[in-house]
Amino acid sequence: MPSTHTEFSFRTAHDCGSARVGWFTTPHGEVETPAFMPVATHGVVRGLSMEEVRAAGGQMLLANAYHLYLRPGDMMIRALGGLHAFTRWNGPMLTDSGGFQVFSLAKLRTVTEEGVTFRSHLDGSMHEYTPEHVMRIERNIGADVIMQLDELIAGQAEFADSCAAMERSLRWLDRCRVEFDRIGREGRAPTADHLGADDLAPPPQTLFPIVQGGIHAELRRASARGILERGDWAGVAIGGLSVGEAKPDLHAMLEVCDAELPRRVPRYLMGVGFPDDLIEGVRRGIDLFDCVAPTRMGRDGTVFTPDGKVQVRKSSHRTDRRPLVEGCDCACCAQYDRAYLRHLFASDEMLGLRLVALHNVAFLNGIMRDARRALVAGEFATWSADWLARYRG
Amino acid sequence: MPSTHTEFSFRTAHDCGSARVGWFTTPHGEVETPAFMPVATHGVVRGLSMEEVRAAGGQMLLANAYHLYLRPGDMMIRALGGLHAFTRWNGPMLTDSGGFQVFSLAKLRTVTEEGVTFRSHLDGSMHEYTPEHVMRIERNIGADVIMQLDELIAGQAEFADSCAAMERSLRWLDRCRVEFDRIGREGRAPTADHLGADDLAPPPQTLFPIVQGGIHAELRRASARGILERGDWAGVAIGGLSVGEAKPDLHAMLEVCDAELPRRVPRYLMGVGFPDDLIEGVRRGIDLFDCVAPTRMGRDGTVFTPDGKVQVRKSSHRTDRRPLVEGCDCACCAQYDRAYLRHLFASDEMLGLRLVALHNVAFLNGIMRDARRALVAGEFATWSADWLARYRG
Numbered sequence A, B: 001m002p003s004t005h006t007e008f009s010f011r012t013a014h015d016c017g018s019a020r021v022g023w024f025t026t027p028h029g030e031v032e033t034p035a036f037m038p039v040a041t042h043g044v045v046r047g048l049s050m051e052e053v054r055a056a057g058g059q060m061l062l063a064n065a066y067h068l069y070l071r072p073g074d075m076m077i078r079a080l081g082g083l084h085a086f087t088r089w090n091g092p093m094l095t096d097s098g099g100f101q102v103f104s105l106a107k108l109r110t111v112t113e114e115g116v117t118f119r120s121h122l123d124g125s126m127h128e129y130t131p132e133h134v135m136r137i138e139r140n141i142g143a144d145v146i147m148q149l150d151e152l153i154a155g156q157a158e159f160a161d162s163c164a165a166m167e168r169s170l171r172w173l174d175r176c177r178v179e180f181d182r183i184g185r186e187g188r189a190p191t192a193d194h195l196g197a198d199d200l201a202p203p204p205q206t207l208f209p210i211v212q213g214g215i216h217a218e219l220r221r222a223s224a225r226g227i228l229e230r231g232d233w234a235g236v237a238i239g240g241l242s243v244g245e246a247k248p249d250l251h252a253m254l255e256v257c258d259a260e261l262p263r264r265v266p267r268y269l270m271g272v273g274f275p276d277d278l279i280e281g282v283r284r285g286i287d288l289f290d291c292v293a294p295t296r297m298g299r300d301g302t303v304f305t306p307d308g309k310v311q312v313r314k315s316s317h318r319t320d321r322r323p324l325v326e327g328c329d330c331a332c333c334a335q336y337d338r339a340y341l342r343h344l345f346a347s348d349e350m351l352g353l354r355l356v357a358l359h360n361v362a363f364l365n366g367i368m369r370d371a372r373r374a375l376v377a378g379e380f381a382t383w384s385a386d387w388l389a390r391y392r393g
Helices: A003-007 A050-055 A065-070 A074-079 A083-087 A099-104 A131-141 A159-186 A217-229 A247-260 A275-283 A293-299 A331-335 A338-346 A350-376 A380-392 B003-007 B050-055 B065-070 B074-079 B083-087 B099-104 B131-141 B159-186 B217-229 B247-260 B275-283 B293-299 B331-335 B338-346 B350-376 B380-392
Strands: A009-016 A019-026 A029-033 A035-038 A061-064 A093-096 A107-111 A116-119 A126-129 A145-147 A206-208 A236-238 A267-269 A288-291 A302-305 A308-311 B009-016 B019-026 B029-033 B035-038 B061-064 B093-096 B107-111 B116-119 B126-129 B145-147 B206-208 B236-238 B267-269 B288-291 B302-305 B308-311
Touching: A009 A350, A019 A350, A029 A035, A029 A350, A035 A061, A035 A350, A050 B331, A061 A065, A061 A083, A065 A074, A065 A093, A065 A099, A065 A126, A065 A131, A074 A131, A083 A093, A083 B338, A099 A116, A126 A131, A131 A145, A131 A159, A159 A206, A159 A217, A217 A247, A236 A247, A247 A267, A247 A275, A275 A288, A275 A350, A275 A380, A288 A350, A293 A302, A293 A350, A302 A350, A331 A350, A331 B050, A338 A350, A338 B083, A350 A380, A350 B350, B009 B350, B019 B350, B029 B035, B029 B350, B035 B061, B035 B350, B061 B065, B061 B083, B065 B074, B065 B093, B065 B099, B065 B126, B065 B131, B074 B131, B083 B093, B093 B099, B099 B116, B126 B131, B131 B145, B131 B159, B159 B206, B159 B217, B217 B247, B236 B247, B247 B267, B247 B275, B275 B288, B275 B350, B275 B380, B288 B350, B293 B302, B293 B350, B302 B350, B331 B350, B338 B350, B350 B380
Parallel strands: A035 A288, A061 A093, A093 A145, A145 A206, A236 A267, A267 A288, B035 B288, B061 B093, B093 B145, B145 B206, B236 B267, B267 B288
Antiparallel strands: A009 A019, A019 A029, A107 A116, A116 A126, A302 A308, B009 B019, B019 B029, B107 B116, B116 B126, B302 B308
């Protein structure tokens, strides 16, 4: 067990089926789960200040190692004191390895057993992403939780392709873990850019493995077992879902993972989701989520409400004095009405984007808070059924 | 004297030459002058929430009748409770007539003695802007201070053109005043769009005349005298400056106006300015300013500092852990450093624009606050000389 695990712990209570309340302790504080992690791809939740994210109920942020490696550079972030000091987010943080971005954004991609070579989507420069390199990057960036490099394939890939990628991801996990531990023992490489006093010792971090296997139950099981055979983890992620598969397939895979994964560690469902996806995930034992939807949709004027999505640009809102959601305690709903928000969008005023993104982030955080309350009160089954019926009704 | 003047008053103290501290009372509260008015063209200070503007020291906002007339419409704003209710800014507000926008943005403009006809820059629709129509629009929008319609010409126009426009602006002032008073007595026109209970009585407002005359001292004097002959005003604006003329010309015109205008009313210098322009204006007896510079430049990454302008995008800021301005108490400087702000701009993250705009607004408000303090302390002459020397040094 890597020594850094002592900085991370998880306890749970109030189980209702697979759902539970949890407390995930990290070097930067505790996360009450189930929790949604707002996405700060470039070290910023798009459009929002860190104070706003905190006030909107954000507990733990996700940043992206691919983007930060390319700009401003992992060495630069390290020289500036690490991701927390750089962004002024003092709470828990996680970096995704950027594997997804390498497979979706980068150009001229070549995947071998060694790793991935690709051209930057920013300037066309060539880069190599190996498990070892990714660990060095994520160790430099310095988030609390760092993700392994895994191989991504199309969401609905055939069994053979899914199997090969899943098995390679396990081999890459081994290499990630070796390099993660080596850096923990031997320290990080000295920086070459003379940015001042250098701290060779990485901060306490933990490495999360990622269950892969597409929509094939047998592969998901094999992946989970392979991960658990490799030792102890402070948390386990489930990847490669919410990439186009049908909802029943997503739910089936979550149920397979739920049965395989130990309940003593948090389970993190990557890239999910929408309001109903969060509740379906909690029901199936998921503790952590992340998704760009609240900010991306917010920029388009799409608003999460308990009755489904609402488009604030619609002309019917021209004279609508109601907040986006009655009773919502977010800074947008506390202050502004739909008529004004629609005007901001019609006038291309960025405050509109900000306010709807803020509402959407607060809304997802609010669902998770309400789910925790319902679990504590022993009312989760009813609460979640009612919530989903209203949202989908 | 229109009855609404009783809702407006101005008292001054701590004179230093032409400079003074003032308190401008409006139906929505008091403005301590000299004061910079952040510009909320579409009813929003670009990128900033009203809470942020307030926290950055904003006292009185300026919105634009041309833009709001076109979108969402003055009748719509009235139906939504007026500009204060619409925008959630509870403090004093002013609307510019939009004359400047008609002369700079609108297409196929035709100016006659009756008024201006033009095509909307948004959808090409035809509109007519007469003094009477502008009064109806500004009465519907409902700001505390509303500006007359004036005729704008090129900043460096010849004497004859400047004279003709100045004289027409006086005739339009007469028509504005007649219509302003008529609406005060008879009420506003009923709305046609059935948006609910209608309030025919306009809120208490006051009409500011605008001194014109280009860079011709004789015309400025004639304009000021023409305005004052027409009766009593709760404040007087100076327009048509900071449109390309040389700084000495600007300063000379301010000195001419300073000598002509009564000291018992606030003087508002329209469209000015930059940090040094504010101080030069205060020295010459100006009490109120507005300018889009802090937000427009902020969007480009240009930062106001006591040592002049700084471009936050510069690569020298990559590793700069300093705030934009040491000791600045704005929300940007209190929290974020230049390295992070540069990263936000490099990554096209709108939080960067927001934060620099916020800093710039706070910076101009801070200059005005410091000017007031220096006046109260009897140190304005030294303070302003030192401030300008450092800024320009």
